Ligand SMILES: Cc1cc2nc3c(=O)[nH]c(=O)nc-3n(C[C@H](O)[C@H](O)[C@H](O)COP(=O)(O)OP(=O)(O)OC[C@H]3O[C@@H](n4cnc5c(N)ncnc54)[C@H](O)[C@@H]3O)c2cc1C
């Protein structure tokens with residue numbers, strides 16, 4: 001049986017672009033269908049524009065903190081349209097680079113949403129395409145729970161194109177996106193409230209990190225309210241969809257906000273795919289089930305990235321694509337290692353983490369010790385800010401290996417990348433101790449932990 005393509009990729013996001021580009025450069029005849037903009041979530045409505053907004057909002061705090069260093073700014077103002085539109089222009093530039101890379105590799109780009117006809121055929125805009133292999137890399141989309149007034153809230157998708165910034169905003173959720181956007185809004189001088197239905201923000205992170213970060217968010221000006229949930233939302237003026245949102249909370253109170261952002265998780269983006277036509281199996285959450293070789297229940301169909309049940313991060317989707325390429329072209333069985341994946345939360349202050357949390361290590365019954373410190377970073381000795389940084393390291397008692405490193409503070413994402421290499425390489429506490437610090441930095445704390453920093457544990 002001959003097919004039009006060796007590989008048809010559905011979705012030109014982080015995973016799909018990498019897989020199609022490399023497969024084409026290795027000799028496959030490849031097509032990629034994209035229903036929206038090249039580059040996917042990360043480039044268009046995720047990591048990249050989010051980080052630009054984080055940079056933009058940090059200047060807000062920077063202006064306040066600069067006074068202690070002798071800088072006086074009179075009549076400082078912020079123009080949202082400038083930040084938003086400069087960001088949009090930069091994203092358009094990146095879209096062009098993606099287009100160029102795919103063209104150069106010889107990948108055929110098909111604009112439109114793809115759906116399955118059978119195990120080897122997809123349809124885009126009514127045109128059928130056949131391929132020996134089909135890769136599903138369609139990512140995820142925001143999940144917003146059902147409640148009265150759901151239509152009056154926005155998701156992270158809309159945050160990148162707001163006509164105007166509100167004076168007062170409510171962010172609902174306790175994960176990455178909620179704390180990152182609460183920090184962005186707060187830094188841009190929006191009166192920001194962050195509510196979370198549970199006991200503490202950032203479930204899954206180390207408990208000390210969660211508690212410390214939450215305290216810092218409050219100090220930075222965010223009104224954090226835990227154990228709080230929304231019952232319903234109404235318009236302040238029922239005849240005007242742009243009017244304030246009146247939020248009725250479950251405790252019976254109510255309050256008006258100019259904007260309500262729901263950041264309550266993301267779900268696999270499978271609706272448009274007509275998976276039933278190819279009998280591709282999904283889990284209860286809608287995620288596409290794959291085996292260790294990213295193969296679905298159908299041998300000719302593969303899936304990776306956010307549409308599967310694995311960790312939702314861009315570098316993970318990209319590495320999964322590279323592993324799949326090695327499987328196809330070199331016959332290497334995939335043994336993807338999801339341990340020790342470093343990650344950062346670009347809140348203000350930021351969080352960097354790699355390896356086990358103290359709670360993970362306890363639940364695994366490990367014998368380990370914890371070094372921990374928190375301090376005022378040097379920058380804030382003159383800035384007037386009361387911001388503090390936290391550093392924490394877990395060491396296995398049996399072999400002295402560092403099994404977890406966590407930080408809350410400036411540049412945490414930058415610092416944790418290097419520690420990720422150390423943990424991957426199996427570095428011991430003795431290796432950290434033998435490393436000369438970079439002075440004066442916060443990062444040097446990781447190589448100077450002494451007995452005095454041991455955390456008492458029961
Ligand atoms: C606000 C936000 C901030 C984030 N920040 C970070 C960060 O700082 N660091 C990080 O590592 N990760 C971050 N992420 C997560 C990261 O964006 C994702 O993990 C990553 O994009 C997943 O890549 P993917 O290839 O699986 O899917 P995506 O990048 O989502 O790409 C999927 C593509 O498929 C297209 N598509 C969907 N259905 C179809 C169809 N039927 N036919 C054709 N095309 C289709 C979509 O339009 C999309 O372009 C963030 C996510 C969000 C939402």
Ligand SMILES: NC(=O)c1ccc[n+]([C@@H]2O[C@H](COP(=O)([O-])OP(=O)(O)OC[C@H]3O[C@@H](n4cnc5c(N)ncnc54)[C@H](O)[C@@H]3O)[C@@H](O)[C@H]2O)c1
Nearest residue numbers: 145173174175176177178263264265266312313344345346
């Ligand atoms: N810096 C980064 O690397 C970065 C940034 C953004 C997103 N991401 C990735 O994208 C994923 C999705 O981010 P996210 O923040 O949407 O999801 P998340 O899973 O991190 O957080 C979702 C939050 O919403 C809460 N929630 C869920 N249902 C709810 C409900 N019905 N009512 C109230 N709260 C509810 C959850 O308890 C959780 O706190 C992340 O897990 C992460 O992998 C990464």
